[in-house]
Amino acid sequence: MTPPFYPYDHDLSGLIACPRCDVLHRSEELADGQRAKCTRCGTVLMWPRKNAFLHVVSLSFTGMILMIGAIFFPFLEISTRGLSHESSIFGVAMAFSDGFLAPLAFAVLTMIVALPIFRFVALIYTLWPLANGRPAYRHAATTFRLVQELQPWAMAEIFIIGTAVALVKIGGLATVSLGPAFWAFCVLIIVIALKNSFVSDWTIWNAIGRK
Template identity: 45%
Template sequence: MVGNGDLTGFPTGASFEGDLADLIACPSCDLVYSIPDVTSHERAVCARCHTILISPRRKAGKQLIALSVTVLILIVAACAFPFLSIGAAGLHHDASILQTALAFSGSLSLLSLAVLFFIVVIPVIRLSLLIYVLAPIIRDRPPAPLARQAFALSEALVPWSMAEIFAIGCAVALVKLSDMADVVYGPAAWIFAVLVVLVVATDRLMCRYSIWKSLEN
């Protein structure tokens, strides 16, 4: 659906005579549509599964870069400040995300480093690639070298960027841990909460079709 209209879908097995560049496939259900004219603040939505296919917004590139830079700064801050403080039986300990990842040995060290990779390293790589791709576009310049490959890699890393899953897991674990010890959320925990919201906002704001078309031009 585009605004108040409908997308034109092609049934399974149907043939199309024309330029394939005039077609778009739903990433969720693979239904193929003719690309409609979508103005700013309108959306093209799959009629079968309601996935948003095209959603252009004015100055979205600048907003995406601003959000990405903000998230990168928050990631650095979240790694530097204590994530939580635990007190029990007169003992008190502060722990940051980096300290926790480096505190274990043996097989647990591999697990903690894997968690650090999924919640810190991959989001940093993904957002850095997004900034690299969008920076020339918002200045009306030719795409950067290997921009298409960089954006494809950024999209491939989306399922492996698990900051929000980590936040939910921490919330559940800390609720159970609070019955055995005094748990105080540190600055990094609140920074991480804001970071997760901004990551979700970045994904919601991004129109991947518009970015691909800009890279083609």
């Protein structure tokens, strides 16, 4: 990694921008396990690891299974004064499906469920051939661009944090039992964090371009 990048240098090939502070660096081949960090803020820019793509594919597959399970298994059960009510994520979204709140049901299902699942599938489509040393599939670049552009709209993690905050309040009024779908969502957050830390976007773009 050669810092810094001077504006009078017109060769733009092999440049890598820090995702946090935008400083440009010139990339270099790294051995497995070596890290390249931003010279200004210390963000890890490249960290090639053996079988990193295969790990991301497996984590995406795990995330997809967890998400599909989380849709239909009970999310939580609230009971008070002998009355109890159990609900799944799908049931919660469908509760808003009538009347003027229908767009809310659509937004919940899209941002919490559909987009995260789509991103997992798209990542598997992009990385599976690369993990096996084969050329990228057709439209891999378009698919991975979609994965990146949809990231701000996939809100599974935000949903579970919001739910946890709400449960603290509800806990004072009724007995709340957490179902398997709640724990699946918690594991899902860890899986997503691991997946994001395994390989940088730059490495994936580089591999798509090379193959």
